[in-house]
Amino acid sequence: MIPNFITSYLGSTLTPGEAGSQFWALVYVFIIFAGVSVAVMSMNWLERKALAHFQIRLGPMRVGPHGLLQPIADAIKLLLKEDIIPAEADQFVFWVAPLIGLLAAFTVYTVIPFGPSQAVSDMNIGVLFMLGVSSLGVLGIVVAGWASNSHYPLIGALRSSAQIVSYEVAMGLAVVSAILMTSLNDTGTGTLSMIGIVRAQEQQGVWFIFKFFPLGLIAFIVFAIAMIAETNRAPFDIAEAESELTAGYHTEYSGLRWSLFMLAEYAAMIAVSSIAVTLWLGGWLRPFPNLLHAPAWDFIFSLFPAMTFLGLAAIAFIGVAGTPAHSFLKVQKIGLAGFGSVLGCIALLLFVLAFSGRSANVNLGSRLNESIGYIYWFLLKVAVFMYLFIWYRATWPRYRFDQLMRVGWKVLLPISLAVLVGTAIAGVLFS
Amino acid sequence: MNPAMNSALNSTNSAMAPVATPSFFYALAALALISGFLVITRRNVVHSALALIVTLLSVAGLYLMLYAPFVAGVQIIVYAGGIMVLFLFVIMLVNIERSYNDRRFSSLWPVGLGAACALLALFVFAFAKGRALFPDRLMPLSEAANTQQIATMLYGDAGKAGQYTFVFEIASLLLLVAILGAVVMTKKKI
Numbered sequence: 001m002i003p004n005f006i007t008s009y010l011g012s013t014l015t016p017g018e019a020g021s022q023f024w025a026l027v028y029v030f031i032i033f034a035g036v037s038v039a040v041m042s043m044n045w046l047e048r049k050a051l052a053h054f055q056i057r058l059g060p061m062r063v064g065p066h067g068l069l070q071p072i073a074d075a076i077k078l079l080l081k082e083d084i085i086p087a088e089a090d091q092f093v094f095w096v097a098p099l100i101g102l103l104a105a106f107t108v109y110t111v112i113p114f115g116p117s118q119a120v121s122d123m124n125i126g127v128l129f130m131l132g133v134s135s136l137g138v139l140g141i142v143v144a145g146w147a148s149n150s151h152y153p154l155i156g157a158l159r160s161s162a163q164i165v166s167y168e169v170a171m172g173l174a175v176v177s178a179i180l181m182t183s184l185n186d187t188g189t190g191t192l193s194m195i196g197i198v199r200a201q202e203q204q205g206v207w208f209i210f211k212f213f214p215l216g217l218i219a220f221i222v223f224a225i226a227m228i229a230e231t232n233r234a235p236f237d238i239a240e241a242e243s244e245l246t247a248g249y250h251t252e253y254s255g256l257r258w259s260l261f262m263l264a265e266y267a268a269m270i271a272v273s274s275i276a277v278t279l280w281l282g283g284w285l286r287p288f289p290n291l292l293h294a295p296a297w298d299f300i301f302s303l304f305p306a307m308t309f310l311g312l313a314a315i316a317f318i319g320v321a322g323t324p325a326h327s328f329l330k331v332q333k334i335g336l337a338g339f340g341s342v343l344g345c346i347a348l349l350l351f352v353l354a355f356s357g358r359s360a361n362v363n364l365g366s367r368l369n370e371s372i373g374y375i376y377w378f379l380l381k382v383a384v385f386m387y388l389f390i391w392y393r394a395t396w397p398r399y400r401f402d403q404l405m406r407v408g409w410k411v412l413l414p415i416s417l418a419v420l421v422g423t424a425i426a427g428v429l430f431s
Numbered sequence: 432m433n434p435a436m437n438s439a440l441n442s443t444n445s446a447m448a449p450v451a452t453p454s455f456f457y458a459l460a461a462l463a464l465i466s467g468f469l470v471i472t473r474r475n476v477v478h479s480a481l482a483l484i485v486t487l488l489s490v491a492g493l494y495l496m497l498y499a500p501f502v503a504g505v506q507i508i509v510y511a512g513g514i515m516v517l518f519l520f521v522i523m524l525v526n527i528e529r530s531y532n533d534r535r536f537s538s539l540w541p542v543g544l545g546a547a548c549a550l551l552a553l554f555v556f557a558f559a560k561g562r563a564l565f566p567d568r569l570m571p572l573s574e575a576a577n578t579q580q581i582a583t584m585l586y587g588d589a590g591k592a593g594q595y596t597f598v599f600e601i602a603s604l605l606l607l608v609a610i611l612g613a614v615v616m617t618k619k620k621i
Contacts, residue, residue, distance in 0.1 A: 093477065124577050128504035135512030139484065142519045146477055154523060161520045165513065192578055 015119045015195070028120045032109045040266040041071040047390050054394035065336035066319065081255035086148065089252065093147035098257050101140025101264035107133050108271040113194045115284045115374030126194035127175060130275055131168075134230070137268055138164040141232070141239065144261070145249035156248030159401060160239035163229055166405060167236075170412035171226035174219045177416070177423040178279040181208050181216070184431045198283035205290040209280040212426040215419050220280040222416045227272040229408065231265060234393035238401055273385035274378075281381050284374035299354070302369055305376040306350035309343050316340030456496055463489040476522050480515060487511045501578045 016024035045060070045067065052059025060067025085094055111126045113119040123129055138161060145157020182200035183190030191197060201207055209220045229236040240248030250261050277283060286301045317340045323333045353369050399407070462485065469482035487510045494503035587593030 090475075090477075093481070123500065125500045125504040128501070128508060132504050132508030132512055135508060135516075138512075138516055139519070142516060142523075143477070143481065146519070146523055158520065158523055161516050165516055165520075168513070189579055 015113075015117050015122050025120055028118075029110075032112075032120070033106065036106070036109065036267050036270060037263070039270060040263055041075070043266055043269075043386055044071045044074070044262075046387075047393075050387070050390045051394050054391075065323070065332040065339070068336075068339065075259070078255055078259040083255040083257065084252075086150070086252050088149045090147040090149065093143055094252075095257075097140050097144035097147055098253070098260035098264065099140075100143065101137050102260050102267070104133055104137035104140065105264045105267035105271060108268075111194050112271065112274045113198060113278060113283055114378050115371055116195060116199075118284075118371060118375055119195065122193055122195045125192050127179065127192045127197070127275070127279070130194070130271070131172060131175065134268060134271055135164070135168055137264065140261075140264065141249050144253070148249075148252035150252055152245040152247075152251045153249045156239045156241075156245050156251070160232060160249060163232075163236065163239065163404060163408070166408040167226040167229040167412070170222055170408060170416045171230060173413070173416035173420050174223040174226065175275075175279060177215070177219045177420045178208050178223075180420070180423050180427060181211050184427055194278050194283075197278055198285065201282050202285055202289070207280060207282040207285075212423060212430070215422050215426060216280065218415060219419045219423070220276070222412050222419070223276055223280070226408075226412060227276060228389070228392060229404070231269045231272055231389075233265075233269065233389055235396040235398050236404060238398060238404060241398055243398075269386065269389055270382060273382045273389075276385060277378060277381040284378045286373065286377050302354045302373050303351070305372055306347045306354055308376070308380075309347035309350060313340045313343035313347055316343060456493070459489045459492040459496070462486075463493070477519065480518050480522060483518075484511055484515050487515065499577060501581050 016022075016028055048070070049059040049067065060070040063069045063073045085091060108130050110120045111123050111129055113122070141160045142157045145153040145155075145160070148154070179190055179192060179197070181190075181204075182197055185200065185203060191200065204211070208216045210216060228234075232239045238248075239245075240250065242248075245251070250258055253261060286304075288297075292301075316336055320333055320337045320340065323329050323336070350372065353372065356369075466482040466485035466489070470479045470486065473479045473482060487506060491503040491506040491511070494500075494506060584594050585599050586596060593599075
């Protein structure tokens with residue numbers, strides 16, 4: 001009975017929201033929540049490690065092989081730490097501020113399409129909902145800075161609110177020019193739905209980043225800059241500039257509450273990257289679905305997820321081979337080998353799925369294989385953005401506040417307006 | 432906070448089946464009223480602003496229940512996300528300590544009472560007259576294409592001016608004038 005239930009679901013091409021299945025919607029919410037939390041932890045490790053290598057350091061090395069267990073150690077430390085609320089702080093607001101940011105960051109995931117049916121729900125107002133709810137996240141920052149009743153947090157909060165309100169304008173206009181492109185079909189009607197936007201790219205046979213070259217590319221770049229400012233990341237992290245404001249808006253926070261801020265920040269980073277991927281980089285679509293559309297190509301591209309895990313396993317085993325033979329490192333060596341074996345097993349499973357999906361007409365296998373492909377390509381594109389976030393942080397020095405405002409209002413805003421007008425003209429001329 | 436969650440849940444459900452259950456309505460309406468009351472009773476300005484955000488979000492939830500997801504989305508992005516951040520920004524710039532102890536609007540209470548009575552009379556009138564006051568509903572209840580319907584009303588179908596094109600353009604002109612006015616007032620030298 002239960003397998004039947006699952007197979008009937010996997011055969012469906014609707015999101016749980018459309019199908020009206022509250023059970024599956026709930027399952028999706030739990031999977032996404034767990035997945036984002038794990039992604040944030042691994043992002044934490046990757047950021048420390050990558051930053052360290054950028055600066056020719058080793059980074060975390062002690063907890064687990066190559067510091068792989070460092071995020072878990074950090075999490076335990078933060079949970080056990082004393083939770084301090086300053087005496088002069090506004091107790092209630094201080095308590096509620098991190099929750100606002102966290103709730104805003106996680107609510108956005110309701111509409112992110114990991115695949116054509118792999119989203120909690122497909123809303124008619126998808127993009128609008130995402131932009132609106134993610135803009136609520138700044139309230140958490142502003143309110144936290146005020147409730148701390150201290151100078152540095154207040155200055156951080158003021159900077160953050162001014163910055164986010166400014167960059168939201170350019171960001172919104174860039175998004176509008178991408179939405180305009182969805183209307184270039186027979187009916188002339190565009191869509192705000194996240195799934196509809198990816199479907200429009202599929203139909204037009206081009207990712208919107210390459211549409212009306214270079215208009216799509218410029219809009220994408222404007223969005224890519226504005227989204228860094230929206231998430232308060234370097235080089236736009238003046239709200240928490242540690243050289244001037246110690247830690248900005250979360251100076252007075254410690255322990256669990258501080259970690260909630262970090263969780264919200266990284267979750268918001270993944271969310272805005274997902275918007276960029278959905279709007280300009282074809283969402284769940286694999287590269288060249290129109291040029292290379294023979295079944296053989298489908299099969300080759302369906303091997304990518306398995307190959308990725310195989311590659312990760314190989315890296316782990318190279319690490320095992322490179323570990324010096326010393327009795328102190330024995331446990332680490334075994335742990336890393338175990339980690340590599342798990343990755344290898346996942347790769348094997350994915351290979352089996354890919355081959356079974358090809359050979360037999362087993363509906364379940366091919367559907368599952370297809371879903372894995374969609375999710376894989378979506379997450380791969382998001383992962384590129386996440387790495388870029390780290391790369392930016394290691395590369396560029398922080399902007400000064402007036403420079404930041406000048407870039408936002410005098411450079412990005414006119415450019416995005418011009419791109420919007422240009423897209424409209426190009427759409428009328430070439431469609 | 433709750434309303435954001437509510438509105439998310441609401442719109443998820445509204446794609447499935449009619450969601451306009453009375454319990455949702457009463458919960459959202461009660462939230463809007465309570466937080467609206469808090470806006471005017473809190474002495475601390477920031478607390479008032481936070482309560483106002485809750486009010487705006489629960490009103491967004493009510494829009495969702497009226498099958499108007501686009502208006503709900505705009506409500507969240509413009510009011511809760513944009514204007515309230517500016518409100519908080521301004522509140523933090525001005526000196527709160529002084530206004531904290533003032534008796535506010537003490538001489539204006541007769542005006543307020545009059546306005547409240549007038550509003551109450553209007554509500555009672557609308558309630559008594561009921562449906563007869565309002566035109567038959569213009570929009571069919573299909574939130575699947577809500578955004579497209581709004582676009583058709585504002586801009587019209589191909590080759591035909593929309594019902595509200597002129598009003599919409601006038602409103603945008605008014606906003607443009609306001610923006611220019613603000614720039615002229617703050618910048619002495621342009």
